[in-house]
Amino acid sequence: MLNFTVGPVMSESGVLEFGAQSTPYFRTSEFSQLMLQSEALALKALEAPPHSRCVFLTTSGTGAMETLVMHVLNARDKVLVVNGGGFGERFAELCRLHGREMSEIRLSFGSSLREEDLEPFARQGYTALLVNMCETSSGVLYDMPLIARFCKRNGILLLVDAISSFIADELKMAEWGIAAVITGSQKALAVQPGIALVALAPEALQRVEENPDVSMYLSLKSALKNGERGQTPFTPAVTVLLQINWRLRSIDENGGVARERERICARAHAFRRGVTNLPFTLLAQSPSNAVTALKVKHGAEDITRILKDDYGIWVCPNGGEYADTVFRVGHIGYIVEADERALLDALYDMNAKGLLQ
């Protein structure tokens, strides 16, 4: 199967080899050294400010979203959530679940965030803003410099879910004054699912220190404490951590994160050029490099099913009210030129057979 979803995605053989071996014991100085190296490489890739930290939690991306809401935010915060799709909605839900005072900046599906969407929320006493840098359900990449300026101007703590954007889109933690960034192992890091990364700048670290722990398993305090010596409080997804270390080193040694981003960006552009003669429209006004959401008149679910059953290609169906009209093609993971050609050939073949109408 060729996998053009937005995660889990295809991995290089160097990554896959770890999965074929027994899991090594991890309470060793060797594993600790490896984890400290991964932390340093992750912070470098994120362009994090000095004295930032990054911890590796054994949970999916949503676990990292939840621990931000639980442990970086507190009951005195007044939170803004950018809600332009399924993942913005998840942040809003988490805020409600954990009793955070919260307002949503609601955007129509596929729309970019503009200055005039933010302005009504200026000088209203908001203390934190949660945003999914790429709203993966629609493929929209929000204007991060705009959000960063708004937050700086209003003294608002900026917390960013870059689960699908990390590596795929430009991300400047220090320059944009981001207090916390989260990502996951199964998106552009392109290893198996199971680990979420939480990077914290000094202002977020201070909040974690001061806020009470409301979860033992997702405690950032204990992850940070154990992380000082390259360890984790509980048994982590050891194999995934080894894969992450291999990938971070490989990216660093091959031109850095900018180089890897260029490859993903080139793939996204080539795909979007490739489908211009097909009966699709691009959903997102400002698409992320990670994913392209395609709009059809109807039958999106059939398209994804036929691609899977007849062509051996996975793409992402959309859920809910867009199930019939939107599907998504990912550009992250280990995709080679022949794979890209196979996807376009399949789509053109389906079009010739009248299956895209």
Ligand SMILES: *Cc1c(COP(=O)(O)O)cnc(C)c1O
């Ligand atoms: C994939 C994704 C998540 C959720 O990750 P899980 O690992 O499925 O919990 C959250 N936010 C964004 C933006 C994502 O793309």
